[in-house]
Amino acid sequence: MPRRPRFRHGVHPPDLKELTAGIPIRRMPFPKKIVLPLRQHAGNPAKAIVRPGDHVERGDKVGEADGYISSPIHASAAGTVEEVGLWPHPDGSYATAVRIAVEPYSAQAPRPRIIPDWPGLSREELIEAVRQAGVVGLGGAAFPTHVKLAPPKDATIDVLVVNGCECEPFLTADHRTMVEYPERVFTGIRIMMQCLGVDRAMIGVEKNKADAIAALEAARPDDIYVTVHPLTVKYPQGAEKMLISSLLNRDVPSGKLPMHVGVIVQNVASVATIAEVFETGLPLIERIVTVTGYGVRQPANLIVPVGTKTSDLIEACGGLTPDAKEVVFGGPMMGAAVANLDAPVLKGTTGVVVLTDDDCRPAESYPCIKCGHCIDACPVFINPQLLGSLALVERYQEMDDHHLADCMLCGCCSYTCPSNIPLSQLFQAAKAALRKSKAA
Amino acid sequence: MTSPHRLITASPHLGVPDSTPKIMWSVVGSLVPVIATATWIFGPSVPLVLLAATAGAILTERAFGRRGSLGDGSAAITGVLLGLSLPAGLPLWMAFVGGAFGIGFGKVIFGGLGQNAFNPALLGRAFLQAAFPVAMTTWPARTGSWWTLAGDNLAWPFASPLVVDALTGATPLGLMKFEQVPTGLWDLAVGTTGGSIGETAGVVILVCGGYLALRNYLDWRIPAGIFLTVAILAALLQAVDGVRYAGPMAMLFSGGLMLGAMYMATDMVTSPVTHVGSWIFGMGIGVLVVIIRYWGGLAEGVMYAILLMNSLVPFINRATQPRAFGARTRLQP
Numbered sequence: 001m002p003r004r005p006r007f008r009h010g011v012h013p014p015d016l017k018e019l020t021a022g023i024p025i026r027r028m029p030f031p032k033k034i035v036l037p038l039r040q041h042a043g044n045p046a047k048a049i050v051r052p053g054d055h056v057e058r059g060d061k062v063g064e065a066d067g068y069i070s071s072p073i074h075a076s077a078a079g080t081v082e083e084v085g086l087w088p089h090p091d092g093s094y095a096t097a098v099r100i101a102v103e104p105y106s107a108q109a110p111r112p113r114i115i116p117d118w119p120g121l122s123r124e125e126l127i128e129a130v131r132q133a134g135v136v137g138l139g140g141a142a143f144p145t146h147v148k149l150a151p152p153k154d155a156t157i158d159v160l161v162v163n164g165c166e167c168e169p170f171l172t173a174d175h176r177t178m179v180e181y182p183e184r185v186f187t188g189i190r191i192m193m194q195c196l197g198v199d200r201a202m203i204g205v206e207k208n209k210a211d212a213i214a215a216l217e218a219a220r221p222d223d224i225y226v227t228v229h230p231l232t233v234k235y236p237q238g239a240e241k242m243l244i245s246s247l248l249n250r251d252v253p254s255g256k257l258p259m260h261v262g263v264i265v266q267n268v269a270s271v272a273t274i275a276e277v278f279e280t281g282l283p284l285i286e287r288i289v290t291v292t293g294y295g296v297r298q299p300a301n302l303i304v305p306v307g308t309k310t311s312d313l314i315e316a317c318g319g320l321t322p323d324a325k326e327v328v329f330g331g332p333m334m335g336a337a338v339a340n341l342d343a344p345v346l347k348g349t350t351g352v353v354v355l356t357d358d359d360c361r362p363a364e365s366y367p368c369i370k371c372g373h374c375i376d377a378c379p380v381f382i383n384p385q386l387l388g389s390l391a392l393v394e395r396y397q398e399m400d401d402h403h404l405a406d407c408m409l410c411g412c413c414s415y416t417c418p419s420n421i422p423l424s425q426l427f428q429a430a431k432a433a434l435r436k437s438k439a440a
Numbered sequence: 441m442t443s444p445h446r447l448i449t450a451s452p453h454l455g456v457p458d459s460t461p462k463i464m465w466s467v468v469g470s471l472v473p474v475i476a477t478a479t480w481i482f483g484p485s486v487p488l489v490l491l492a493a494t495a496g497a498i499l500t501e502r503a504f505g506r507r508g509s510l511g512d513g514s515a516a517i518t519g520v521l522l523g524l525s526l527p528a529g530l531p532l533w534m535a536f537v538g539g540a541f542g543i544g545f546g547k548v549i550f551g552g553l554g555q556n557a558f559n560p561a562l563l564g565r566a567f568l569q570a571a572f573p574v575a576m577t578t579w580p581a582r583t584g585s586w587w588t589l590a591g592d593n594l595a596w597p598f599a600s601p602l603v604v605d606a607l608t609g610a611t612p613l614g615l616m617k618f619e620q621v622p623t624g625l626w627d628l629a630v631g632t633t634g635g636s637i638g639e640t641a642g643v644v645i646l647v648c649g650g651y652l653a654l655r656n657y658l659d660w661r662i663p664a665g666i667f668l669t670v671a672i673l674a675a676l677l678q679a680v681d682g683v684r685y686a687g688p689m690a691m692l693f694s695g696g697l698m699l700g701a702m703y704m705a706t707d708m709v710t711s712p713v714t715h716v717g718s719w720i721f722g723m724g725i726g727v728l729v730v731i732i733r734y735w736g737g738l739a740e741g742v743m744y745a746i747l748l749m750n751s752l753v754p755f756i757n758r759a760t761q762p763r764a765f766g767a768r769t770r771l772q773p
Contacts, residue, residue, distance in 0.1 A: 253767075325447045370708055375714060
């Protein structure tokens with residue numbers, strides 16, 4: 001009997017996807033200004049190659065990759081470079097960004113191909129094209145995709161896993177991508193399978209996206225071995241280790257990566273983007289963003305030029321409601337609140353969720369009553385109750401001994417804590433402190 | 441575009457609707473049917489004793505606890521549970537002292553909610569048992585009108601009892617242990633026997649605790665472990681000597697076992713945090729209850745069984761740590 005596709009533990013937050021799940025993706029108008037931070041991906045920030053006054057066309061490179069684990073940045077609209085300088089970044093800091101005044105009367109027409117079409121390209125040429133197109137993981141972490149497509153020689157990859165779980169509440173960008181662009185998903189899978197040299201691909205989709213599963217099944221080609229797998233609706237189904245456990249019943253060892261068990265996981269939006277890049281010949285300059293939450297007037301899934309300011313994006317969705325309280329980049333479980341709405345959408349921005357007073361967690365917290373609910377929730381089977389009490393007294397080294405490194409900050413423990421102890425936040429701080437002490 | 445009113449908090453931005461005060465007050469609320477049944481059985485002494493014990497607990501928390509800690513409801517639980525574990529005829533001042541001791545020395549002295557090693561209500565009861573052994577084992581027989589106060593409720597502190605020659609009954613466990621007289625199962629289940637206020641109506645406690653377990657406000661593994669262990673051991677012993685040892689059903693529904701298993705042992709603070717730990721904890725209590733009841737000097741053993749296992753909780757927690765995901769997995773070479 002086949003094993004039920006599931007992982008152990010996890011939580012069941014409210015779905016909240018009904019705000020946007022049924023709304024087709026639309027394109028937002030070009031904003032007046034585009035802000036392109038040079039740090040939008042994991043690894044080294046890009047290096048600016050334009051100067052104030054330069055004219056850029058849509059798709060022109062404005063930042064060059066700095067090293068192998070890095071990615072180039074491209075202009076997402078035609079215009080004039082105003083300044084290269086510090087600007088609010090969604091992570092709360094100020095980071096170097098290329099600011100472009102968008103030409104108001106430009107047609108923003110697509111230019112001749114920058115990226116070649118893919119049929120006939122060799123594996124190396126494909127990976128180089130993906131690198132030149134500035135493709136990074138669109139699921140949030142923004143890890144450069146060309147690095148993932150070229151795993152080290154000693155790792156043997158046999159399966160490509162496409163992550164269509166979208167287990168975060170509120171977000172529906174991946175969902176709509178699968179419903180509206182299933183062919184792109186499969187083209188992207190073909191390209192990635194060729195890069196990786198694997199002959200097996202699996203798409204995992206949570207069962208609450210029945211229309212996405214149906215659309216994928218209808219578009220599924222027969223000449224490659226790719227299957228669509230409906231998965232239990234549970235957070236964090238979309239975490240790499242959980243997804244691999246659900247689909248393949250393989251446990252990624254503690255401290256190792258999916259490639260160590262022969263798997264490469266790619267977010268479904270990244271896969272579709274790879275196809276789109278080769279289809280249009282334009283690099284990654286726009287992405288689908290879910291703008292949602294009860295604090296925004298007209299929730300929507302939008303095609304957004306990378307670098308659009310949050311304020312412009314929210315304006316395109318009818319603006320904030322009077323009770324809007326917190327603006328979150330990403331999903332409500334792992335996303336970060338942004339303080340400054342001048343901060344732009346990045347390549348890795350899956351959604352902008354505006355929460356109201358009613359949605360936000362209460363501020364007061366109580367002492368730990370040792371109910372153990374966090375232990376029952378933790379998908380990586382560490383003991384948040386113990387780690388939390390160690391974090392409060394800053395015993396970080398002991399936390400390290402108790403597998404803090406395995407924590408992926410999914411937030412299940414904080415979510416389920418009746419005493420409202422900010423466990424996830426404590427662990428994030430502890431990880432940062434440990435990194436600092438190890439570097440020193 | 442910035443707004444001074446914007447909230448900046450760490451993820452996750454959503455949370456379960458449960459909160460610690462909600463859990464605590466739910467426990468208090470779930471005891472209402474138990475209190476009602478006990479009042480029906482024992483008369484107006486019940487609310488008086490409960491109020492006295494709760495007043496002792498709450499006033500002590502208010503005086504020595506952290507500011508605002510009354511609102512979390514944990515002191516109220518201690519008071520009510522302590523009251524339910526006392527005889528209906530206990531002088532009210534003793535109930536008050538028990539509540540004060542339970543909170544003062546059972547909780548506040550450790551640092552308040554979440555820090556205590558022992559169940560505060562049981563610690564209060566253990567103190568009363570040691571200080572006033574006669575009053576704590578005087579079970580008023582139900583005589584006359586329902587309105588009559590049981591025993592010596594209104595005795596002045598440290599004075600001789602008002603009614604020296606009150607009629608007293610015996611508990612089913614006492615009868616069994618010292619006189620080998622069994623009590624009918626029906627009487628045990630509905631609570632029309634001698635005993636502490638809240639320990640007699642086994643079925644009602646079972647239902648109320650079951651409601652909490654369904655809401656995940658108590659860990660069902662602990663009472664399940666206790667019940668299974670006690671039932672199995674009692675069945676085995678009854679097979680050995682049916683006259684001396686009561687059977688499993690009589691064991692489950694007599695004494696403080698129901699109240700202890702459902703409400704005292706499952707106190708989140710003083711029970712293990714892991715599932716395996718909960719089973720070990722429950723089974724440990726079950727074994728101790730049987731040992732104390734059958735071979736100890738006392739007729740009743742639930743209180744000491746739970747307190748003893750409370751002291752082992754840190755060790756149980758340590759021994760049953762979850763194993764990190766993928767920590768066992770070895771890579772194929």
